[in-house]
Amino acid sequence: MDYKTVMVSLALDRPNDACLAVAGDVAERFGARVIGVAASDIRPTLYFAEGDFAQKLLDEEASAIRKRLSELEAEFRRAVEKRATSVEWRSAQALSGPYMLQQARAADLIVVGARSEAIVDVGIAADPGDLLMQAGRPLIVVPSTAQWLDLRSVLVAWKDVREARRAVFDALPLLAAAKDVTIAAIPEKQSDRADVLAEVADVAAWLRGHGIVASTVVPEKTKDTIEQLDKAAADIDAGVVIAGAYGHSRLREWILSGVTRHLATESRRCAFLSR
CATH class of the missing domain: 3.40.50.620 (HUPs)
Incomplete structure (x- = not known):
């Protein structure tokens, strides 16, 4: 048994270098493909915003989300494209946690960054705890200091x-x-x-x-x-x-x-x- 498809969850609010390095190591070692996943959703408008002004805020935030997801895709491809047998990018304007759980069906193994906070904002990153309990797939949880997957x-x-x-x-x-x-x-x-x-x-x-x-x-x-x-x-x-x-x-x-x-x-x- 080998890992043939590795999925890496990218956060919008912090660097993803450690996760991408580990996902690349796993892909290179086992000849696997890598799927990069990221998502973020529009937050509710401020209570005093309405009409055209509220719509302007929503449009601006949607544009910012698309821009950030595009940046993450480019970062993902630069990091793993030469290390994996193939790569695929999946992203959406959606809550990151639930979206990641939906995509888990396509993976043998999920790579995700460690999160120290008690409550993770699922609008910008998947909660490793939720993935552990609900994804039905093994996880590699990566601290931000990791530079590679050390199997010595x-x-x-x-x-x-x-x-x-x-x-x-x-x-x-x-x-x-x-x-x-x-x-x-x-x-x-x-x-x-x-x-x-x-x-x-x-x-x-x-x-x-x-x-x-x-x-x-x-x-x-x-x-x-x-x-x-x-x-x-x-x-x-x-x-x-x-x-x-x-x-x-x-x-x-x-x-x-x-x-x-x-x-x-x-x-x-x-x-x-x-x-």
Whole structure:
């Protein structure tokens, strides 16, 4: 299994260099095509605007959106056209988040920039949290500091739940391409360590069946999970962390777990996330 179609989500409000670099790396490594996606919608006019003046404001904003989307298309093509087997551009005057979710059906893998804010303005950028929970495709969430997809050392953040099993399976092409793979699991209680050691041994054996050699790490002392995970990633100088995306829906809002939120917003490393 390889990634044949990579989709990259471009934001209108910040640089997209890191996402485009990572999307280009994936395309080059796996011989994939790349689809660039961006969207933005007109905001409601000010409450005191009406008639011809209101229409003028709407027309000006629509023109600005078209101009920005055209600029993003040019940026996208410059960055990936020579690295992908083919490229395609999709854009619309629409809310970025819902539009991106619609386009996800065409992708094997989605590349999106990390967003640190609690509430993302879906009029100008897709929310990685929404994509994680609703797109039905694995994501590579890219911090703004990333310059490439560093597969020299990859960390699998293991937890014996469906989401982690799905993530490891979806990440098989990346794991096969990685130079070193480490599976780390953080026991919730000291008494759980023997069971966790057996779990990661099973995962390592399963990966060996796919031609991937992986080492395992299970801390002897239980501490804060995020702190332990960051330490495990730092110890091996991981370029990518692979993890299941955990969360649930509360009314119409997606609530991510602490670890998932950390990987999608605060990590200095690329995060491959799937559910």
